[in-house]
Amino acid sequence: MTLTILEAGPAITVQDMGRTGWRAQGLSRGGAVDRLALLEGAALLGADPANAVLEMTGFGGRFAVSTDTRIALTGAVMDADIDGQPVPHNCSHLLHAGQVLRIGGARSGSFGYISFAGGITTPLVMNARATQLTAGIGRLLASGDTLPLGPDPDPHAAPMYLPADDRRAGGDIRIIAGPQTEYFEPEILDAFATSSFQRSSRGNRQGVRMDTDGPGFTSKGQLTILSDMIAPGDIQMTGDGVPYVLLAEGQTTGGYPRIGTVIPADMPKVGQASPGAPIRFRFIDLDEADATYVSEAAQFRALQQACQPLLRDPHDIPDLLSYQLISGATPGDDLERP
Amino acid sequence: MIVRLSSLPQLTIVGAIHTNSQTMAHNTHKDQAAPEILPLGLDSLLVRFSRTWSETANAKTIAFKRVVAVQSIPGVIELASSLTSLQVIFDPMQTDRATLRDVLQQLSAGLPEAAPTPERTWHIPAAFGPEYAPQLPEAAELAGLPPEEAVRDIEAQTLRVIAIGFAPGQPYLGMLPERWDMPRQSEMTESMPNGALITAVRQIVLFAADAPTGWRHIGQSAFRVFQPDTTEPFPLQAGDAIRFHHVSDTEFASIREDKTTNGGAVCKVAS
Numbered sequence: 001m002t003l004t005i006l007e008a009g010p011a012i013t014v015q016d017m018g019r020t021g022w023r024a025q026g027l028s029r030g031g032a033v034d035r036l037a038l039l040e041g042a043a044l045l046g047a048d049p050a051n052a053v054l055e056m057t058g059f060g061g062r063f064a065v066s067t068d069t070r071i072a073l074t075g076a077v078m079d080a081d082i083d084g085q086p087v088p089h090n091c092s093h094l095l096h097a098g099q100v101l102r103i104g105g106a107r108s109g110s111f112g113y114i115s116f117a118g119g120i121t122t123p124l125v126m127n128a129r130a131t132q133l134t135a136g137i138g139r140l141l142a143s144g145d146t147l148p149l150g151p152d153p154d155p156h157a158a159p160m161y162l163p164a165d166d167r168r169a170g171g172d173i174r175i176i177a178g179p180q181t182e183y184f185e186p187e188i189l190d191a192f193a194t195s196s197f198q199r200s201s202r203g204n205r206q207g208v209r210m211d212t213d214g215p216g217f218t219s220k221g222q223l224t225i226l227s228d229m230i231a232p233g234d235i236q237m238t239g240d241g242v243p244y245v246l247l248a249e250g251q252t253t254g255g256y257p258r259i260g261t262v263i264p265a266d267m268p269k270v271g272q273a274s275p276g277a278p279i280r281f282r283f284i285d286l287d288e289a290d291a292t293y294v295s296e297a298a299q300f301r302a303l304q305q306a307c308q309p310l311l312r313d314p315h316d317i318p319d320l321l322s323y324q325l326i327s328g329a330t331p332g333d334d335l336e337r338p
Numbered sequence: 339m340i341v342r343l344s345s346l347p348q349l350t351i352v353g354a355i356h357t358n359s360q361t362m363a364h365n366t367h368k369d370q371a372a373p374e375i376l377p378l379g380l381d382s383l384l385v386r387f388s389r390t391w392s393e394t395a396n397a398k399t400i401a402f403k404r405v406v407a408v409q410s411i412p413g414v415i416e417l418a419s420s421l422t423s424l425q426v427i428f429d430p431m432q433t434d435r436a437t438l439r440d441v442l443q444q445l446s447a448g449l450p451e452a453a454p455t456p457e458r459t460w461h462i463p464a465a466f467g468p469e470y471a472p473q474l475p476e477a478a479e480l481a482g483l484p485p486e487e488a489v490r491d492i493e494a495q496t497l498r499v500i501a502i503g504f505a506p507g508q509p510y511l512g513m514l515p516e517r518w519d520m521p522r523q524s525e526m527t528e529s530m531p532n533g534a535l536i537t538a539v540r541q542i543v544l545f546a547a548d549a550p551t552g553w554r555h556i557g558q559s560a561f562r563v564f565q566p567d568t569t570e571p572f573p574l575q576a577g578d579a580i581r582f583h584h585v586s587d588t589e590f591a592s593i594r595e596d597k598t599t600n601g602g603a604v605c606k607v608a609s
Contacts, residue, residue, distance in 0.1 A: 176380070231379035
């Protein structure tokens with residue numbers, strides 16, 4: 001059973017939850033930038049969250065499968081249709097063999113995902129399927145590529161939906177102090193914490209730049225800092241004091257000073273913020289930060305419980321995206337009403 | 339679950355060394371007795387023996403990593419070190435920061451101040467002909483040596499993998515004698531072949547990145563420091579010793595064609 005990329009956008013890769021255990025050798029975990037989107041896709045499909053998916057940066061492509069399979073679109077909200085019928089976001093759908101799934105540009109968010117019920121089953125490299133371009137593992141997908149898919153164990157399972165959150169709109173990002181925070185003068189830290197930023201269009205799987213109008217956020221002796229270990233979510237200042245939040249494929253070590261670290265709970269928000277989305281950083285103390293920690297296993301269980309049956313065939317609801325599925329403000333029976 | 343600690347018998351240091359002569363000048367400073375133990379994200383602690391380069395702090399980092407690795411501390415899932423610090427990554431569902439900090443603090447007392455003897459020595463063939471070492475004459479001149487002597491000087495050194503980083507598996511090898519304390523060149527070399535021996539600031543890097551560099555190309559190996567499709571993707575571990583062996587360009591060409599070895603490298607394990 002195969003997936004054919006009929007037409008590939010500029011940056012489509014196979015991703016999963018990445019590779020752990022290799023930081024000592026200079027290989028970061030990698031994997032999906034928006035890990036929550038993979039948990040959502042797997043919850044919708046009743047699938048394993050370790051399954052490999054397609055990650056699409058900014059723009060999708062056209063896709064077809066050789067055997068009927070359920071799919072789910074999560075992460076960035078992208079224009080999508082199957083043979084012309086709109087495909088709502090954060091729902092499971094049956095994609096029939098021979099139909100064409102077309103995914104256009106991102107309407108909100110930065111990294112879109114297609115999950116397949118049986119997962120993409122390309123060969124494992126170092127125990128994972130994630131493409132890591134900076135390490136020479138895998139490559140960008142191109143038009144005409146075919147990828148193996150695992151079979152859908154239950155293609156006719158009832159379609160499901162998940163209430164979506166608002167993580168694509170930017171907003172307040174909570175950060176904690178790190179080993180280099182005190183390299184910055186208090187007034188620089190204050191300026192950083194009170195500045196308004198915009199998610200730059202300059203971003204990739206390694207990191208995303210945050211633009212602001214003010215002067216740069218420089219630190220003491222920043223040119224002679226000894227390279228040190230990096231954690232995902234670290235906010236690294238370039239030589240000009242421009243902040244980059246380091247994402248899934250960031251380097252494991254670096255010599256640029258880091259002002260703090262985004263907490264894991266807010267990483268999907270940083271990764272998915274649309275270009276131009278407003279961002280503010282707020283230091284919180286460790287106790288408050290620790291209280292936000294939820295393991296991915298627990299997040300997945302919560303998402304499984306949050307999945308709702310989609311009682312009408314989404315093909316019959318061309319205006320589904322206008323339904324208020326996402327805020328929790330609906331009674332939850334919108335789709336059952338005539 | 340303890341991930342990979344058991345498969346890391348060697349000491350491993352991570353960290354691209356973007357240092358320069360100015361930073362290296364700090365190495366005579368006396369280190370503080372107790373390391374700083376600081377949160378790095380919600381799931382790791384950084385144990386920092388020094389904020390600047392110091393051979394003592396480097397030795398302590400190496401020794402400390404060995405001590406922590408053999409302890410199998412509950413909840414610790416990964417260790418990664420830079421030149422002077424060890425990152426201890428934990429599962430917050432299995433342990434907490436305060437508990438781990440106490441354990442690490444106790445373990446960090448009384449560490450040796452000299453690096454342990456290398457357990458493994460790699461012997462790596464390298465070519466130094468003009469085609470394979472375009473900047474050897476320039477680097478040799480900066481070191482104050484004729485090119486042939488510069489090659490003999492490099493062959494004579496037992497170098498250590500003092501860090502791995504910047505690109506996966508890419509080793510920083512040190513330290514060359516003082517005469518090799520040359521700055522990076524101001525212009526970047528846009529592309530450098532995989533396996534290139536490049537030098538700056540008393541170090542040699544076996545280049546593995548697809549990136550520009552300001553270090554000078556003084557030799558060429560066929561050794562691959564990262565082979566993702568093999569069972570041992572990263573042959574080198576920090577702490578390993580490295581010796582380079584000069585081979586003729588003709589010999590090198592045949593070594594490079596021979597896919598049964600990793601660039602003709604031989605690893606000798608101390609008994």
